[in-house]
Amino acid sequence: MKKFTINYLVVFLAGIFALSSCGGLDKMKKAADQVKYEASPKVLELKGNTVDVSFKVSFPAKFFNKKAILEMTPVLVYNGQELPLDKGIVQGEKVEGNNKAIKYLEGGSYNWAAKPFEFKDEMRVSQVVIRPSVYIAGKEAAKLALPPVKVADGIIATQKLVKIDAKPITMEDKFVRTTSDKYESQILYVINRSDVRTSEIKKPEVVGLEKYIAATKNDPNKQLKGIDILAYASPDGPMDLNDRLSKARQKSASEFLQKELKKAKISEADKKELWSLMATPEDWEGFKALMEKSDIKDKELVLRVLSMYSDPNVREKEIKNMAKTFEEIAQKILPQLRRSRMIAKVDVVGRSDEEIMSTFKTNPSALSLEELLYAGGKLTNDLATKQAIYEKTIELFPNCFRAHNNLGCVYLWQNKLDLAQKEFEAAQALKETDQTKSNLGYVALLKGDYAKAENLFTSVARNVEVANYGLGIINITKGDYETAIKFLGNTPEFNTALAKAL
Structure with missing residues (x-):
């Protein structure tokens, strides 16, 4: 008899427990509309190739069963397909577990973020629905589905409108249609003389200058732009003599070239603006350049004199004091400085x-x-x-x-x-x-x-x-x-x- 009474009591208590459990979950189901679900953002947006979304749920007081576990599964619904996102899980205050506990009397809130998901074009028109389900701890098989809640629309994918276009950089040509050309020759003179010798005008470089200028006459792509006559005297001797010599050499060179151009019927020969005449009494620059290229034994000493003194008289005196060196200079350097340079300048017009x-x-x-x-x-x-x-x-x-x-x-x-x-x-x-x-x-x-x-x-x-x-x-x-x-x-x-x- 005693045994029968005990068994009856166990069955009775179990039934009461089951009824109370189901009754608690049914209460949560009836009050489910008091739970507030939110998504952030409310309209999903594509960033890069993925979409981010997070969620918040707020529970009212006296809602959450102390022994219940609530799973909230967000689902992206699109084009007849579904993509479940990371769920949020909370539990009642008497459940032993690692989820956030929601107190029965006070209620509470919970936040969670879903893992970013890859975007597909068909997801442009979609919505996010949270599907909650609740069960008593230890009785997951008796899980009760709560009404689903729509929390977001999607997906703004305006960035997909980006125009993937290229802006390649081409490299510029260096084409110049009109280029400048020139031909230079020179006439050398005997010391203290300014007359043009026959041997000089027969030199290939002088004859070549005449032909170069004459070639512009019949070539429509070439135009004579100028003739420079640069006459010099070597930097030895008195300044006034050298001044007269350089001017006389300028005159003799220009008269010679003008005469040759007239013979060739070059009309530009008489145009004064075409001619540029210059006389240099003492050609120290030319002297320095030739010295640097020479093999004269004491050239470094001579170049040092040029760098130390700017006065031409002092320079000449110091160099002449080097007797043997000056003799070599007089033979190798100075004759090349007694000259007139003749330069023809031509514009060459390229192809159209x-x-x-x-x-x-x-x-x-x-x-x-x-x-x-x-x-x-x-x-x-x-x-x-x-x-x-x-x-x-x-x-x-x-x-x-x-x-x-x-x-x-x-x-x-x-x-x-x-x-x-x-x-x-x-x-x-x-x-x-x-x-x-x-x-x-x-x-x-x-x-x-x-x-x-x-x-x-x-x-x-x-x-x-x-x-x-x-x-x-x-x-x-x-x-x-x-x-x-x-x-x-x-x-x-x-x-x-x-x-x-x-």
Whole structure:
């Protein structure tokens, strides 16, 4: 009898416990609408390639069963699919566990953050729902689902509008259409004389000067711009004598050349503005230059005299005091200073734009490197033509890093990324430049290797504006819009406006 009574009591108490437990959970279910769930942000936003979201839940007083455990599972619902996020777990104050305890009489709150999740395009239209479930500790199998609560919408992915475009840097040509040329010869004179000797005017260099000037007459691409006559006397002898000698030599040289030009029917011979005449009584500069090149034994001593004294009389005296040295100077140096230099200056006009392009089609090897680079860079906007020009330039001038770089730019504009990278690397192997670093950065950017692109852009010391544009794009994709704006500045670009809007 006693045993029967004890068993009956155990069963009775267990039933009471079960009923009280279920009743407590049902109470939580009925009062579930008093629980406040929040998500931050309320509208999810893509930053970089991931989305961050955190949650907060607030419980009212006399809500939380002292022996209950509540699991709150956020779920991203999108396009017929679901992505469960990291759950939050809290427990009643009489549960032994490591979760945060919520007191029955006071209520409380709990915060947790979900691990950032990877974004997919189909997630643009989505929502986050928290699905809570509760159970008595130790009886997880009897878990009771509470009403789900929507806490956020998603996903703002405006940064996906970023325009991944390249701004390659081409390298400039050094083409100059009109170049200056000159031809120089000189007439030497006997000591203390100013007459032009027949032996002098028959020298190849003097005859060559006459032919050089005459050649401008029948060449439409050459124009005589000036003739300089620079006459000198050696720095020995009295100053007044040397002054007269240098002027007389200037006169004899200019008269000789004018006469020869008239014979050749060069009309510019009579134009006074074409002629520049100058006489130097004592040619100390020429003396110093010849001494430095000479093998005269005491030349260092003579050069020291020139550096120590500026007075020409003192210089001459000190040098003449070196008797043997002066004799050698008088034989080897001074005769070369008794002269008139005759210099013809000519402007050479290069090919016109039309002639350059025509020559490229018929005989490209006749063009200079700078003409080819000029043609590829400035005479056509057609990418196929640019490609052909730069390919021929590399064929003719394989070590031209500018041609490799510019061909790489053409390939980049054509979205031929592997070919572009090959040419940029060839250019960089020939000569490392910031332009090519930046261009390689854009290749990496277009290939989606943002880390490599960022390293290349940040290594650029010059042309930073173009590299900064690439860094601005990268920071938009990271969701770091403030940094993106710093790099983009006020450039009139879509990506600049996008970064500021974000």
